[in-house]
Amino acid sequence: MTLYWRIFLLNASVLLVAVLLLFGPVTVSTPVLPGEAVVLVAGLVAMLLANAFLLRVGLAPLQRLTRAMRTADLLKPGRRSEVAGRGEIADLTRTFDTMLGRLEAERAASSARALSAQEAERHRIAQELHDEVGQTLTAVLLQLKHAADHAPAELRTELHQAQETTRAGLDEIRRIARRLRPGVLEELGLHSALRSLASEFSTRGLTVRPHIEAGLPKLDHETELVLYRVAQEGLTNTARHAGATRVGLSLRRLPGGGVGLLVEDDGRGIGGAPDGAGLRGMRERALLIGAELSVRAGANGGTEVRLDTTSDRAATS
Incomplete structure (x- = not known):
């Protein structure tokens, strides 16, 4: 039974009961007597409460599905909505679970490609830091050493300080390269x-x-x-x-x-x-x-x- 007919029949049942009561023990006179007004108001309240309760029961699976949709997180896979009963809501719940599984698989595959590309890029950058920047700084160290050995005494201290600064930069470059590409893990x-x-x-x-x-x-x-x-x-x-x-x-x-x-x-x-x-x-x-x-x-x-x-x-x- 579709959701439309389910709600329609629930409301129709409540109204039918009200009409049958009017044909039976409940009657209304003109003008309306106080006792009859009390009966009508009490009947209206009872119908509204019955309708609210029946709708709450009928739409409970839809509310559970709404909560599941609201809390779905592709980084925390495996959570699924419970399929209860039959009909449109059950079909909708199964469709959502299927869609969520497909999205989780696609997210995992795309993340794998992205992280693989990221590791490859890290490897390339680390290699360039080691081969290009590292070798350049090593050559600068050698040139500074040669200059310090042949420089006047008043310049030798400054050249030694430049050597230490360059050596510290070279050590930092090597540290960054090790973090980008963990060679010790591979070796x-x-x-x-x-x-x-x-x-x-x-x-x-x-x-x-x-x-x-x-x-x-x-x-x-x-x-x-x-x-x-x-x-x-x-x-x-x-x-x-x-x-x-x-x-x-x-x-x-x-x-x-x-x-x-x-x-x-x-x-x-x-x-x-x-x-x-x-x-x-x-x-x-x-x-x-x-x-x-x-x-x-x-x-x-x-x-x-x-x-x-x-x-x-x-x-x-």
Whole structure:
């Protein structure tokens, strides 16, 4: 039965009952007696309440579907509306679920292409920084050294200062290139890359303590890259915004056979801050490998970033 006929028959039933009552025990005289007025008003109120209740029951599935549409988030897939009963609303709910599944698949595919292009661009920029800018600064260092060796004593100090400034710039260029293209991940694997990342972010005011469990399953390259980038983004957010002094970076085996990454700090926490570009990027990366990402307040304050992968992300031999 369509929604139109359902509502029509509900209202018709209430009106039919009212008419039958007028033909039966309920009568109206002219002029209207006080008792009859009370009966008519009470009957009207009863009809309105009955109509409101029946419409509420009939349209409840449509309200549930509306809430599902309002709260749908492609970065949090898997949520579906419950299909109840038959008819137009049930068909509409199934159509919405199908559409949502298709949108989630298309979003995941487009995110995979975008992130793949982003990694390729990072690789290209890192290579150019290393080959072009790095080599140029190295040549400048050599020229400054040669000039300092043959310069008068009064200019030698300034040339040495220029050397130190150039050397600091070269070190910064190399650091940026390492962040853009984690060569240690490709050469030595995820364990060494995470320890290197922890060492890089450990400064005088921030201590990063890595804990990598032994005997973890071997993961495919895409999963390792996602875990590394999520850890990198989590540590970057902590260093920039959290005001933390200690950060724990752990990688462990999950009960179901997957691998879990945890970045937990003792900073000021996330509060009610909205999701920024970094957090959205982490969610999109998690979708690529079917992992579950959660960002929430830690048990002892601060912020906790958790990424749990499934067992099917292990590399095939």
